[in-house]
Amino acid sequence: MAASTNATGRVPASKGLLQPEEFARRVRFDEVPASGPAAAWVERVWSASWELPDGMSATTSLIPHPAVEISVERGQLARAGRDRDGVWLTGVVTSRFDVTQFGSGGVLGLKFRPGGFAAWSGIPADQLTDRVEPAGDRLPGMDQLAHLPLVASESASVMLDSVLAGAGSAEPIPALVEDTLALLAEPVLTRVDQLAHRCGCSVRTLQRTIRHYVGVGPKWLIRRQRMHDAVAALDAETGEGLAELAARLGWYDQNQFGRDFVRLVGSTPSAYRDRTRADGTR
Template sequence: MAPGGVPNSAASGGRPPGGAWPDPAAPGGPATGAAPRRAPRSLPPDLPRPPTASQAGVLRPEEGQRHFALTRPAAHPGLGTWIERYWTVRWSLPPGAPYLSSVLTHPAVHLTVESGDGPRHGLEMPEALVTGVVTKRFDVLLRGEGRVFGVKFRPGGFGAFTGQDAATYTDRAVRLTEAIPDGAAAIRAAILGADDDAERISLMDEFLLARRPAPDPSYERLLEIVADLLADRELTSVQAVCDRYRVGPRTLQRMFRRYVGVGPKWVLQRFRLHDAQLMLDSGEVDDLADLAARLGWFDQAHFNRDFRDVVGVPPGAYAARRS
């Protein structure tokens, strides 16, 4: 089910004392126009990083809660540099009554150990998978009984953790044995055989902590930029990002492709679409033209098209289904 867990902006360490990092889920977003943040490079891995995911993602979340149970446990603090959090999904559906779960995906790679009625992702279950960034809507048909234990990497986290080019996994799901051969079969068997989530968390912590890489200043710089893209709704163009961080468009593009697997323009638009989804799900939107302008679209028609291309319906129809 890979990207099926609802993102949690408070995961993997939360925010530091004093609330120095903005809350991307707060109405209206953080204050804008502030000087660019210059966080220390290569912070110790057990110190918290700023949020790099909002609470958006699962489409029609109130409906989904009637079909599956979701938890969002934290990973070990020593993994916070690369891991946003863990997530688990469990479902038990009546025979002949499947449920289609749809997700407006994040720029994140997921490691999942999945079981239950299958196949899923074209593979027989149970299986351990690595799923790259999914650029379109992510759909998975849940049927019968099943469970997923997932690791949600930060944007760029998988590329930094493994040293691999994340773009090779974009829009692909592969067996964990192909992506991280060392110990993949053992952790798959251990997670599938564990009695509860507490044991699964401990096992995954041990597996990942044993493989922590050396500090990567380029990745730390990327995290700083991604956190800004998420938090500042005034950032609506790649050029604005380049100007703020004094980096050329080509350099920024190469950095994102290598670590995240998609370009900065895609990440920026996806974060603004997540903002739109959060507002539509909350029922707080009365004027779609105003929403489009607030989030940086040229006009409502362009916003409608971009939302429909990914979600499958225009924003007005999505909001009406909630009602």
């Protein structure tokens, strides 16, 4: 794959991007952590732009996070739910998220913290799960962002100000949601009942709260966090064997890990690891 003429070599700080070395060669990426009052609900503002040779296309694939996003999109890209340039509202995506880039184009995104969108907007996050909608349909005033520069460092302040302008009746993200997300960093947590016990609540309360604020259930959160950890370990080439990696992250055995990995990523763990090694030596 030829490099984009404006690639920076940067990749997102968060986990989930598949084949990051390939992404870094073709995409100009920028991100700005949220600051000020808007950081109560927003994690970061990010941007990606590209300029590919005529006739060439490339697909960026991600294992999504449990976050709702508002994005300004212009130019030549194809992804589920988008049929034109505009400002889009995307709920939590439960499967692999693919964006095909060709020609020139770009995206400016505002990523809410898990639970942040529902706390900020009052809209239950599970109403948006696996959905893409014009942002203005639910969030009046968001269409005015359509002409912002597609560079995070230039447009972050305006994006964050737009969140503050619409935060009239916003509430803090509930402590139960924050505690759940913090606990997910522990690989030993592999079951919902363990998570509920650590949070000091019933399984039902945990399920109901997480689904309302985050958009998916706690079981999904556990599995997705462990998969993020697995992909990050394979990208880092730690030398850990696949059986050891599967056991450390809570899979019953390597076969179960392999099946889950293929279902979400689209290749076996060994094939993904080998491709990552090949990309790194080009």
